Every structure is written in structure tokens, then in C-alpha cells.
Amino acid sequence: MEAMTSLDFENSFILILLCIFSTFFLFAFFFKKPKNVFDLPPSPPSLPIIGHLHLLFSTSLHKSFQKVSSKYGPLLHLRIFNVRILLVSSASVAYEIFKDHDMSISSHGPIGIDECIVFGSSGFIKAPCGDYWKFVKKIITTKMLGPQALERSRGLREVEIERFYRDLLDKAVKKESVEIGEEALRLVNVILGKMSLGRSFSEEERVSEFSIEIAALTQKIFLQQVLRKPLEKLRISPPFKKEVMSVSYRFGELLEKIIVRYEEKKDEHEGSEIMDALLAACGDEDAEYKINRSHIKALLAELFFGAGDTSSKSTQWAMAEILNNHKIFERLREEIDSVVGKTRLIQETDLPKLPYLQAVIKESLRLHPPGVLLPREFEQGCKIGGLYIPKGTSLVINAYAVMRDIDSWTDPDEFRPERFLGEEDARREHVLNFLPFGAGRRACPGSNVAYILGGITIGVMVQCFDWKVEGVKVNMEEATGRAFLALAHPLNCTPLPRILNILPSNL
Numbered sequence: 001m002e003a004m005t006s007l008d009f010e011n012s013f014i015l016i017l018l019c020i021f022s023t024f025f026l027f028a029f030f031f032k033k034p035k036n037v038f039d040l041p042p043s044p045p046s047l048p049i050i051g052h053l054h055l056l057f058s059t060s061l062h063k064s065f066q067k068v069s070s071k072y073g074p075l076l077h078l079r080i081f082n083v084r085i086l087l088v089s090s091a092s093v094a095y096e097i098f099k100d101h102d103m104s105i106s107s108h109g110p111i112g113i114d115e116c117i118v119f120g121s122s123g124f125i126k127a128p129c130g131d132y133w134k135f136v137k138k139i140i141t142t143k144m145l146g147p148q149a150l151e152r153s154r155g156l157r158e159v160e161i162e163r164f165y166r167d168l169l170d171k172a173v174k175k176e177s178v179e180i181g182e183e184a185l186r187l188v189n190v191i192l193g194k195m196s197l198g199r200s201f202s203e204e205e206r207v208s209e210f211s212i213e214i215a216a217l218t219q220k221i222f223l224q225q226v227l228r229k230p231l232e233k234l235r236i237s238p239p240f241k242k243e244v245m246s247v248s249y250r251f252g253e254l255l256e257k258i259i260v261r262y263e264e265k266k267d268e269h270e271g272s273e274i275m276d277a278l279l280a281a282c283g284d285e286d287a288e289y290k291i292n293r294s295h296i297k298a299l300l301a302e303l304f305f306g307a308g309d310t311s312s313k314s315t316q317w318a319m320a321e322i323l324n325n326h327k328i329f330e331r332l333r334e335e336i337d338s339v340v341g342k343t344r345l346i347q348e349t350d351l352p353k354l355p356y357l358q359a360v361i362k363e364s365l366r367l368h369p370p371g372v373l374l375p376r377e378f379e380q381g382c383k384i385g386g387l388y389i390p391k392g393t394s395l396v397i398n399a400y401a402v403m404r405d406i407d408s409w410t411d412p413d414e415f416r417p418e419r420f421l422g423e424e425d426a427r428r429e430h431v432l433n434f435l436p437f438g439a440g441r442r443a444c445p446g447s448n449v450a451y452i453l454g455g456i457t458i459g460v461m462v463q464c465f466d467w468k469v470e471g472v473k474v475n476m477e478e479a480t481g482r483a484f485l486a487l488a489h490p491l492n493c494t495p496l497p498r499i500l501n502i503l504p505s506n507l
Contacts, residue, residue, distance in 0.1 A: 039386070039387055039388045040077045040387060040388060040389075040390075041073075041075045041076055041077040041086065041384075041385075041387045041389075042072060042073055042075075042076060042077065043072075043076060043077040043078065043079070044068050044071070044072045044076060044078075046078075046079060049081070050080070050081060051078065051079035051080050051081060052078040052079055052080060052085075053080050053081070055068065055078070056080065056223055056226065059480035059481050060478065060480050061219060061222070061372075061373065062372035062373055062398055062400040062401070063400070065087055065089065065373070065396070065398045065401065066089065066398060066400060066401040066404075068087070069087060069089035069398065069401055070089075070401075074088065074089045074090030074092075074093055074405075075087075075088060075089075075090070075093050075384070075385060075387070076089075080226050080227065080230070081227075081229075081230035082229070082230060083226060083227075083229055083230060083394060084390060084392070084393040084394065085226070085393065085394045085395075085396055086378075086384075086389055086393050086394070086395050086396070087396050087398065088395065088396070088397045088398065088402075089397075089398045089401040089402060089405070090401075090402060090405055090407065090408075091402050091405060091407075091408045091432050091433030092407075093384065093385065094397055094402055094432045094433075094435065094439070095432040096384060096385065097384060097395070097397075098432060098439045098440045100382075101378075101382050101384070102440040102441055103441075104378055104379055104380050104382055105376040105377065105378060105379070105395055105440070105442075106128075106129040106376075106379065106440075106441055106442060107128055107129070107376060107377040107379055108125060108126050108375060108376060108377070108442060109126075109225060109375045109376060109377040109394055109395075110225055110228055110229065110377065110394075111126050111225065111228075112221050112222070112223075112224035112225035112228055112238075112244075113221070113224055113238060113241055113244055113245065113248075115245060115248065116221065116244055116245065116248045117248045117251050117252050117255075117297060117298050117301040118214050118221075118248070118251075118298070118301050118302055118305050118306075119221055119225075119302075120248075120298060122292075122294040122295050122297075122298035123295075123298035123299065123301070123302050124136045124137070124140070124298070124299055124302055125302055125306065129441065129442075131289055132289055132291075132295075135281075135288055135289035135291075136289075136291075136295075136299065137445060139274060139277050139278065139281075140274065140445055141445060143273040143274035143277050144195055144196060144273065144274040145445055145446050145448060145449055146448075147448065149273065150448060150449060150452065152273075153194075153195050154348055156191070156194050156195065157191050157195075157348065157452075157453075157456070158347065158348070160187060160190055160191050160194065161187075161345070161456055161457075161460060162345060164183070164187045164457070164460060165345055165460050165464060167183075168183070168460075168461070168464070168465060168495050169464070169495075169497055171495060172465060172494075172495040172496060172497040173497060175494060176494070177470070177492050177493065177494045178492070178493060178494070178495060179490045179491060179492050180315070180316050180319050180320075180461075180491040180492075180493060181312055181313065181315075181316040181486075181487065181490060181491055182208075182490075184311070184312035184315040184316060184457055185208050185211070185212075185308060185309065185312035186205070186208060187312075187453075187457060188307070188308045188311045188312050188315075188453055188457075189207050189208050189211070189304060189308045191453065192303060192304060192307055192308055193207070193304075195272065195274075196272055196274055196275055196300065196303060197258060197262055197272055197275055197300075198262065198271050198272040198275065206254055207254070207304050207308070208308070210247065210250070210251040210254065210301075210304075210305075211304055211305050211308050211309040212309070213247045213251075214247060214251070214301075214305050214309070215305070215309050215482060215484055215486070216481075216482065217240070217243065217244050217247065218482055218484055219481055219482055220240040220243070220244065221240070221244060222373070222375070223239075223240065224238050224239070224240050224241070224244070225375070226394070227239075251301055252297050252301070255297040255300050255301060256293070256297060258300075259293070259296060259297070259300075262275060263279070278291065278295075278296050278299065279296070282295075282296060303446075306444070306446065307446045307449065307450065309484065310370035310371070310450070310484060311370075311449075311450050311453050311454060313368075313370060313484065313485065313486050313487075314361075314364065314365060314368070314370055314450065314454055315453075315454055315457050315458060316486075316487055316491050317364050317367075317368035317485070317487065318360060318361055318364035318454065318458055319458060319461060319467075319491065320474040320476060320487060320491055321360075321363075321364050321367070321415045321476075322360065322458070322462065323467055323469055323474050323493070324415075324473050324474050324476070325415065328360065328415075328417065329462065331356060332356055332357060332360060332462050333462050333463065335354055335355075335356045335357060336350075336354060336357065336459060336462060336463045337463070339353045339354055340463065345460065345463070345464070346456060346459040346460060346463050347456075348452055348455075348456055350459070351451075351452065351455045351456065351459075354455070354459070355421060356417060356421070357455055357458065357459060358420070358451070358455065359417035359418065359419075359420035359421050360417045360458070361451065361454050361455055361458065362417070362420040362434070362436075363415055363416060363417040363419065363420055364415070365436035366403045366404075366409075366434060366436065367403070367404070367413075367415060368485050369399045369400060369403060369435070369436040369485065370436065370437075370484055370485065371399065371436075371437075371438070371444075371484060372398070372399055372400040372484070372485055373396055373397070373398060373399065373400070374396070374397040374398075374399050374435065374438050375394065375395065375396055376394075376395040376396075376397070376442070377392065377393070377394050377395060378390070378391055378392065378393045378394075378395060379391065397435070399435040399436070399438075400485075402432075402433055402435055403433065403434060403435060403436070405433065408433040409433070437450070461495075463498075464497070464498055465495040465496060465497060465498055466495075466496040466498055467493045467494070467495060467496065468493060468494040468496060469493050470492050470493070474491060475487075475488070475489050477489065
């Protein structure tokens with residue numbers, strides 16, 4: 001499958017080059033030098049016409065960018081045809097940008113495919129910081145992801161965490177192997193479904209399948225975003241649109257069925273705060289902001305994809321690191337036992353009392369951030385480090401490189417949770433070298449729930465089970481061709497019950 005992905009990128013690259021050279025003279029219009037070119041950031045060597053396009057066809061884009069930055073500097077000016085890109089790979093530059101220019105980079109950049117249900121024009125992720133974005137953020141915060149909303153839905157998550165434990169216990173008793181990534185994705189999507197759709201949610205398996213399909217296409221969606229302007233000027237069809245939209249249409253049909261089922265059964269059970277608010281805004285002509293069904297489906301798709309897929313992958317990475325280091329596993333278990341004991345299951349209210357567990361999660365997010373590249377766009381020209389950045393320049397912060405920068409981290413490639421304990425951890429928040437969920441006004445609004453779900457899921461797996469890994473150690477190789485980090489190989493393990501019937505079932 002990986003070979004097919006690589007071949008697909010190569011074929012697409014060749015196709016684009018043929019189109020370019022067949023219309024060579026048309027490009028003269030596009031390549032006027034930008035104003036103030038004399039004080040632009042440095043730029044690595046580029047190819048004629050296409051600029052640095054070849055860098056985008058790497059199977060590991062973040063590593064390709066990291067390699068270029070390590071050679072030419074942490075602040076680089078790249079060019080893809082006539083599209084300018086500012087590549088940032090250091091915490092000090094990222095800090096200056098977010099501190100002084102957060103308003104200027106409040107846009108997540110151009111949309112690759114307007115109609116796409118994820119990263120499209122109807123969603124929250126790519127929406128400009130206008131009335132729609134403010135309206136949706138307020139609903140998301142007050143009705144689902146804010147501290148008070150999370151407290152109201154805590155009982156719902158407790159039920160699903162207990163179910164998760166009992167499912168694992170059943171498989172442990174039967175000596176069945178489990179794929180931790182799949183188990184985590186199923187749990188997260190069930191919880192997110194219950195939080196957003198109430199008891200009517202029953203399609204977690206199919207939603208998980210679509211999340212996986214979308215995740216496999218994220219790098220192509222990113223390429224489409226970068227290439228959109230030059231391709232439109234040449235009137236060339238988007239190279240990946242058909243493939244992306246095939247998944248998008250099917251995902252949209254499923255979400256429409258889920259919404260219809262919710263509406264039909266709304267009177268039969270207690271509804272969902274966020275879903276009721278969205279449906280009310282959709283049907284009310286006098287609503288603060290008038291939305292439609294496409295907005296609701298896009299928000300649900302981004303929720304399951306943005307929160308579900310990334311949370312499950314983060315859990316998978318963290319467990320892989322823990323299982324490869326027996327001392328960390330034992331220290332984590334000792335902390336949980338000292339706070340929780342052995343007569344009940346770990347709960348969300350225990351998490352603030354478990355600093356080492358929180359440190360393990362943060363260290364895993366540092367090494368394996370769910371979003372390795374943070375895209376934005378400069379909505380006005382400005383100077384960074386004394387260098388001129390023109391309006392309309394795309395900004396790409398390589399979070400992967402920032403969080404492995406040797407100038408900011410001691411032994412950056414080692415898994416050392418202790419670095420997130422004590423005063424050292426507190427200082428990090430002020431220098432922006434820890435960016436797993438972005439920063440500024442467009443930082444991920446679901447970071448709180450991500451820490452909760454990751455902490456409680458990993459806590460249950462460490463507290464209640466020993467794990468038999470296939471092979472000597474977990475293979476930590478990264479999957480290629482994806483914008484979101486994933487293990488190249490499934491994390492298949494066999495749970496061994498440590499504590500049987502840790503508490504009576506409430507199901």
C-alpha cells in the first residue's frame with residue numbers, strides 16, 4: 001500500500017510537470033519578483049519554474065522540511081510556482097510570530113477543495129476569523145469542549161471507559177490480541193458520538209472507517225491547497241479532487257443519515273447540547289448566525305476526524321513508547337496505584353493528581369504530534385526577524401522540527417517524560433517550543449478533551465493490564481505519505497489481566 005502511495009505521488013508529479021512545460025510561456029506572467037525581495041528570508045536552491053515543488057512530494061513531508069531547515073536555517077522562504085511559503089522550524093521564530101503577529105496569521109490559508117467535508121469551505125477548521133468562526137467556536141466551547149461542558153458530560157465518558165475496560169478484560173481472559181490503535185479509535189468515536197449526538201449515535205464503526213480514509217488523504221489535500229492558485233490560473237483540474245471527493249461524498253451521506261436519525265428520535269431521549277444548538281441555528285431565521293446542513297455535517301466530520309483520529313493515534317504512540325520502556329511503565333503504574341489504589345478504576349478526577357501520567361502524554365505528543373505541520377497565511381505584510389514577509393504568504397510551522405530542536409530540548413530524540421515535571425515544564429509554556437495543538441487564537445479548541453481521553457485511556461491500560469508485545473520491541477517506524485503521524489505497523493498486543501473485576505458493572 002505504501003509503495004502504491006509513493007507511485008501515486010510520482011505519477012502526479014510527472015503529470016503536473018508535463019502540464020507545466022506544455023504551457024511554458026504562460027508562466028512568464030506569474031513570476032514577477034515580489035516587492036522587497038532584497039530582504040526576504042533565505043531560500044534553499046530551487047528548480048526552474050516549479051521552485052521547491054519537489055520537496056512536497058516526499059513521503060515524509062515534515063522530515064523533508066526538517067532536513068532542509070537543518071541545512072539552510074530555521075526561517076526559510078520557499079516557492080511553489082508563484083506561491084510563497086514561509087517555513088518555520090524553531091521555537092524562537094514561532095514565538096515571535098505568535099507573540100507579535102497572531103492576528104495577521106489568523107487565517108488557516110486557502111482551501112484545497114471547497115466541497116470537501118473536511119478542510120472544506122463549510123467547516124470550522126478553514127473558516128476565516130469572522131462571524132461564522134466566532135459563532136461556531138462559542139457553541140463548541142459552551143456546549144461540548146469547554147470546562148463546564150466537559151464536567152456535565154463526565155458521567156457519559158465514565159460509562160464508556162468502564163465498557164472499554166470490560167471489553168479489554170474479556171479479550172484478555174480469552175487471550176485475544178488487540179490492535180491498540182483500533183481500540184482507541186473505537187472508544188474515542190463512541191465518546192465523541194455520545195457527546196455530540198446523544199444516544200442516537202450507533203455508527204461508530206463506519207465513522208472510524210471514514211476517519212481512516214480521510215487521514216490517508218491528508219497529504220494530498222495539503223498539496224491541493226498549495227497548488228490550488230497556480231492550477232486555477234492554468235485552468236488545470238485538481239489532481240486529487242476525484243479521489244478526495246469520493247470519500248467526502250460517502251462520509252457526507254452517512255452523516256446526513258445520522259442527523260436524520262437524531263431528529264427522528266429526539267423526543268425519545270435526552271438530546272445533545274451542541275447538536276440541539278446547531279439544529280436550532282439551522283432552522284431559525286433570526287439565529288445569531290444562519291447555518292445550513294452542510295455546515296453541521298462538516299463540523300461533525302471535522303470533530304470525528306480532527307479529534308477522533310488524532311486522539312487515537314496519540315494514544316497509540318504513547319502506548320508504543322511506554323511498552324518499549326519497562327521502567328517508565330512501572331513508574332506510571334506505581335503512581336496510579338498510589339493515587340487510585342487497586343479497588344476501583346481510574347477516573348477523570350484522578351488525572352490532576354497524576355503528574356507523571358501527564359508528563360508521559362506530553363512527551364509522546366512532543367515526539368509524535370498529531371499535526372506535524374501547522375499551516376497559516378499572512379493576511380498582511382510584516383517583518384519577522386528583520387526580514388520582510390509579503391501579504392498572502394503561506395506560513396508552515398514544522399511542529400515536528402520545533403519539538404525536536406536541539407537548541408530547545410536536551411537529547412530531543414529520546415523519550416524522557418521527566419522533562420515535563422517541575423519548573424522546567426512551566427518555563428516551556430512561555431517559549432512556544434511545545435506545539436502539539438498549535439498556538440494563538442487558532443489553536444485546537446479540543447486540546448482539553450484530548451488530554452482527558454488520552455490520560456484516562458492510557459491510565460486504564462496501564463492500571464489494569466500487562467501487555468505482551470509481538471516481537472522483542474514495538475516497531476516505531478512512521479507511516480509515510482500522511483500529514484498526521486501514524487505508526488507504519490499496527491500495534492498488536494495481547495492484554496494480560498492484572499486485576500479482575502476491579503469494580504461492579506454499572507452497564
